[in-house]
Amino acid sequence: xxxxxxxxxxxxxxxxxxxxxxxxxxxxxxxxxxxxxxxxxxxxxxxxxxxxxxxxxxxxxxxxxxxxxxxxxxxxxxxxxxxxxxxxxxxxxxxxxxxxxxxxxxxxxxxxxxxxxxxxxxxxxxxxxxxxxxxxxxxxxxxxxxxxxxxxxxxxxxxxxxxxxxxxxxxxxxxxxxxxxxxxxxxxxxxxxxxxxxxxxxxxxxxxxxxxxxxxxxxxxxxxxxxxxxxxxxxxxxxxxxxxxxxxxxxxxxxxxxxxxxxxxxxxxxxxxxxxxxxxxxxxxxxxxxxxxxxxxxxxxxxxxxxxxxxxxxxxxxxxxxxxxxxxxxxxxxxxxxxxxxxxxxxxxxxxxxxxxxxxxxxxxxxxxxxxxxxxxxxxxxxxxxxxxxxxxxxxxxxxxxxxxxxxxxxxxxxxxxxxxxxxxxxxxxxxxxxxx
Numbered sequence: 001x002x003x004x005x006x007x008x009x010x011x012x013x014x015x016x017x018x019x020x021x022x023x024x025x026x027x028x029x030x031x032x033x034x035x036x037x038x039x040x041x042x043x044x045x046x047x048x049x050x051x052x053x054x055x056x057x058x059x060x061x062x063x064x065x066x067x068x069x070x071x072x073x074x075x076x077x078x079x080x081x082x083x084x085x086x087x088x089x090x091x092x093x094x095x096x097x098x099x100x101x102x103x104x105x106x107x108x109x110x111x112x113x114x115x116x117x118x119x120x121x122x123x124x125x126x127x128x129x130x131x132x133x134x135x136x137x138x139x140x141x142x143x144x145x146x147x148x149x150x151x152x153x154x155x156x157x158x159x160x161x162x163x164x165x166x167x168x169x170x171x172x173x174x175x176x177x178x179x180x181x182x183x184x185x186x187x188x189x190x191x192x193x194x195x196x197x198x199x200x201x202x203x204x205x206x207x208x209x210x211x212x213x214x215x216x217x218x219x220x221x222x223x224x225x226x227x228x229x230x231x232x233x234x235x236x237x238x239x240x241x242x243x244x245x246x247x248x249x250x251x252x253x254x255x256x257x258x259x260x261x262x263x264x265x266x267x268x269x270x271x272x273x274x275x276x277x278x279x280x281x282x283x284x285x286x287x288x289x290x291x292x293x294x295x296x297x298x299x300x301x302x303x304x305x306x307x308x309x310x311x312x313x314x315x316x317x318x319x320x321x322x323x324x325x326x327x328x329x330x331x332x333x334x335x336x337x338x339x340x341x342x343x344x345x346x347x348x349x350x351x352x353x354x355x356x357x358x359x360x361x362x363x364x365x366x367x368x369x370x371x372x373x374x375x376x377x378x379x380x381x382x383x384x385x386x387x388x389x390x391x392x393x394x395x396x397x398x399x400x401x402x403x404x405x406x407x408x409x410x411x412x413x414x415x416x417x418x419x420x421x422x423x424x425x426x427x428x429x430x431x432x433x434x435x436x437x
């Protein structure tokens with residue numbers, strides 16, 4: 001049995017578990033801010049400013065985390081390609097845990113004045129830099145540890161783990177809001193989820209000490225085949241095709257997560273009058289189903305290749321999203337199953353990292369994925385809510401049309417991948433992840 005075809009072993013499962021656990025906790029740390037944005041806005045800005053300005057400033061600080069992702073991710077990826085994956089993989093969780101813990105200890109505007117929001121902004125920027133290095137680094141780390149024919153399920157498992165972090169944030173926020181009064185939360189209860197996230201992050205960083213450097217990076221070091229020029233320069237000059245594909249697929253990924261998972265609860269409340277508690281319950285079901293969808297997409301990519309997986313997954317997302325956004329108004333009793341179904345189909349994102357880790361050669365893989373993913377997510381992840389909101393002036397079903405359009409783009413990329421037979425994006429049997437084909 002060849003190395004790239006062997007089954008997963010105990011060390012592979014250990015690597016996947018620790019990577020997914022750390023990724024889940026990092027995503028929890030990054031996303032928990034949005035669940036407590038209202039109380040943070042009240043505590044970190046002057047009490048006499050207009051409410052709209054308070055909201056703009058609060059979400060501006062939240063958005064700073066997204067804007068910091070490309071720079072932080074590219075810098076960390078640069079060293080990941082030159083000094084080792086494991087070092088940057090461990091550093092990313094430390095860079096997330098410390099700012100999260102610090103947010104839970106920050107003074108408020110009442111005690112520190114303008115210093116309070118400035119410190120909050122700095123912590124958010126550090127969080128953004130950390131998450132920018134964590135996600136691409138995690139995909140590269142697990143893909144270079146497992147056999148080539150198991151890259152899909154490895155990346156799908158990791159992506160499912162990241163999604164669990166979002167779900168964990170929602171659960172913790174719900175527990176805090178149901179077990180405490182709003183006054184208690186205002187007086188200090190809001191600090192608890194940040195302190196928990198920081199503490200758990202430090203534990204996860206300690207556990208990552210037991211991970212081993214990837215065999216592919218060790219081989220590159222032994223052959224003295226590490227990137228000889230600036231990795232990001234090599235990526236943008238020699239791998240433009242891979243960058244373009246990766247950025248378009250990240251756009252598809254961001255549409256699924258941002259529109260279906262993050263924006264839909266509020267859309268359901270405003271468009272069809274669903275109760276907030278009911279939409280959040282349905283959203284939790286959709287998020288759980290998204291995890292299963294990532295695993296299914298990863299298994300399919302290993303078995304059938306990325307092209308066919310993207311074609312079928314995108315087609316299913318077209319059907320499921322239209323059924324959800326259009327059908328839930330006609331049959332409100334189907335909210336739970338329809339939202340769960342579209343969440344499952346968003347799991348097509350489980351095939352996206354599979355494509356990206358095979359699109360770049362090992363010596364610049366970390367940088368290639370980080371550059372493409374973070375720049376694309378910063379642009380499209382930030383612009384998607386604005387674009388969908390503006391389109392809703394034309395049609396209340398704008399979220400459905402947006403997801404449909406990008407799903408069709410995903411199908412087109414899938415057909416292109418199958419036609420071109422691109423060596424590093426085809427079925428897993430075509431080339432091991434550490435080669436140029």
